[in-house]
Amino acid sequence: MSLLRVPVTQPRGSVGPGAEPCLDPAIVDGYLRDASGEVGQASALFRPQCEADIAAILKRAGREDVGVTVVAMQTSTTASSVPREGWVLSTENLADEPTVAAQSLRAVCGAGHVLGAFQDLLAEAALLYPPDPTSRYECSLGGSVACNASGPRSHRYGATRNWVRGMRVVLCCGEVLDLRRGQWLARRGDQFHIEHACGEQAGGVESIYSNIPVPSFFISGEIKNAVGYSGGEEVDLIDLFIGSEGTLGVVVEVEVELLPLPAGSFNFFACFENESDALDMIETSRDADPGVSLVRADCLEWFDRASLDLIGGAMPAFEVPERAEVAIFVEQLTNDEPDDDLAGRWLDLLEGCGALIDLPGGVRVAQTQEQREELRRVRHAVPTGVNERAARNGMPKLGTDLAVADADLRRIVGLYHRAAQEPLSLLAAVTVETLRSQAPDAQLPSKLEAVTFGHVGDNHLHMNFLPKNALELRLTRAVYAALTSEVIAMGGSISAEHGIGKIKRAAFRQQVGEAGLVDMLAVKRALDPRNVLGRGNLFDDSALA
Known part of the structure; x- marks a missing residue:
């Protein structure tokens, strides 16, 4: 086993008003929900203006054992940006204007900058930043990094991970990692050895080092994937933070690669x-x-x-x-x-x-x-x-985010047909009997309404179920679970672009297995031993106890 020594740096800026909480319930209420439809609760809102503000907030949270949910523009569909309790930390004020180096095809931008506005600014200089999530005018650059966002053009250009060349991340201990792609690479069995200048890790847990293992769980690079922390035979330290859904640190600045427009x-x-x-x-x-x-x-x-x-x-x-x-x-x-x-x-x-x-x-x-x-x-x-139809039905929609290999495209299309036209055929007999026992006076639906669209170039179709009553909703959830199991058996991904958040934790555990979960928990504990950041995202509380 090798240890790769990774230094930290101190936060930029000085602690100011951005480190002070907003306690007004009417204002805090505006940060308690995201596109998942879930609604949370929080006692305070912080809107930091610099790294020093974030460091002060996180160190205080560690001392007081308070959870911190990092939010951007809250377009998540998995409730990752819905706080269960504690504090909300909004990155909206971390929106420094981009610095563009056209000749080297690079740009550095604050995490709070609106992604679509950033791309429009680049287009004026005849430059392209390829990741194009549908919500690009409703999401921030930092938010897109936190969930490894992708979009229609990912068929050619891949997800956000492919284009991030550097970032600055504030850790729970209040120190900063200044990461550059290719600078710290570890193979399976190796560990990243974070050297803490302050000798203090996350609010009073004494340790001058954090040893971060390389996760073993890996999905073929052919398959679009946003499941947990990046793993495999070799991992770049920067990739552990891309797609980590606000659970390991707060991304404050991102350097990206560009293309000529x-x-x-x-x-x-x-x-x-x-x-x-x-x-x-x-x-x-x-x-x-x-x-x-x-x-x-x-x-x-x-x-x-x-x-x-x-x-x-x-x-x-x-x-x-x-x-x-x-x-x-x-x-x-x-x-x-x-x-x-x-x-x-x-x-x-x-x-x-x-x-x-x-x-x-x-x-x-x-x-x-x-x-x-x-x-x-x-x-x-x-x-x-789809959203309008769901609102008329008065029931939540359930949309898949499953992706498979090229060879399995026709198979997944066929499964989606069965899910809509013969949903009971996908379920085990015991599941069907359980559903019937929950509504003994009603007949289980023989079909389910659904709308299927999406990124077929990546074998990543969103099947949106539109249940009209509680019984259809229960049946839909059972069918969704069956589809998830089928995709895992194919070697596919349960979450191609939306991440795990709080809604998909059971499927996440099923996908990565116990060994994969243990590895990712070790990463979480090394960087956030008090479980300050993103409580409820990826992991159940019991797993981190």
Whole structure:
């Protein structure tokens, strides 16, 4: 076993008003919920303005044994930013203007900066920061790092982790790690050896070192994944904090890698009469040799028939053939303006795969910025419509975040069909009997309403169940658990982009197994021995007792 000695540095700035709590219940109430629909509670709100403020807050929390939930813009769907108790620490004031080094294709930005605004600023300088979560105008850069966010373009560019080159993180002891990718790499069995300058770790636990193990749990790099702390045969220390959901430290500044902004994009929306043809098109485009073929999809998005119905309701002028059972949105970024040759190659592929190319609305190619904006609205109409339907039903939606390998795409699509059309077929007999015993006077539904859309290029479809009553909700949760087990058996991920938070802890434990859980708990205890940060995220309290 090797020990990699990692120094700490002291926080920047001076302790000021940002280290003082806001105790006004009316103001604190605005920080108690996120996109999951869960509502929490907290006794105080802190809005630090610098690293020194954060250090003071965390050291005080350690002394007083108070939990701290770090929040950004609270677009999490897993309740990771919903406090159960204690204090809320908002990063909204950590929004220093970015420093951009165009020649070296790097930018440094405060964690509280709105991600979409950061990307717009870069675009003005003809630069691109690729991660593009749907919520990019409603989330911060630091928040996107904390959950390893991704989006439609992850098919080509990958998740946030791929683009982070450095960060500054305030630890619970009040010291700072100034991390650079490639600086500290450890192999399985090695440990990162954090040397604390103050000889104090997390509010009174005496230790001049923290030994952080390398987690053993690992999912194939082919599969989109946001499950727990990064592990494998070799781990970069920076990657333990990316996707850690506010449980290991507070990210205050991020350095990211950039690309030259592509000159153009070729976008289209293609409809198919059956799913097999659509899957043929996806597989053919993914298998194209980028060194030979002009066809290269940077974004592949799936819309099932229920999604198309929502689009029709929201945008009646956007015609879709009645025969269409599925549609695929494709984006290919180009170094030059798209030409007829590229369009012709794509149309040949679509025709060969059975797209409804001869029907009105069967294939829509966006040739102007206005038409590209229309396709953007089409894509956003579906999640909006799902949320509106759930609100009308008066029941929560349950959306999957499962991802599998390329070879299992058709299998997961088939499972989603069974989940909607024959949900009881996915359940064990004892589960069905339990559900029946809970409602002896009611008949279990034979079908479930669902809308399936999402990042099919990554084999990552969001199946959104829309239960209409308590019995359907119980059945949906049982079906969701069955789908989760099926995906784990395939070697897939239970959380491709949304993380674990407080809602998916049981599935998290099932995914990583006892050995994987022990490794991740050791990381948590080394960096946060008093369990100050993110209580309830990833781990049950009993696991950290």
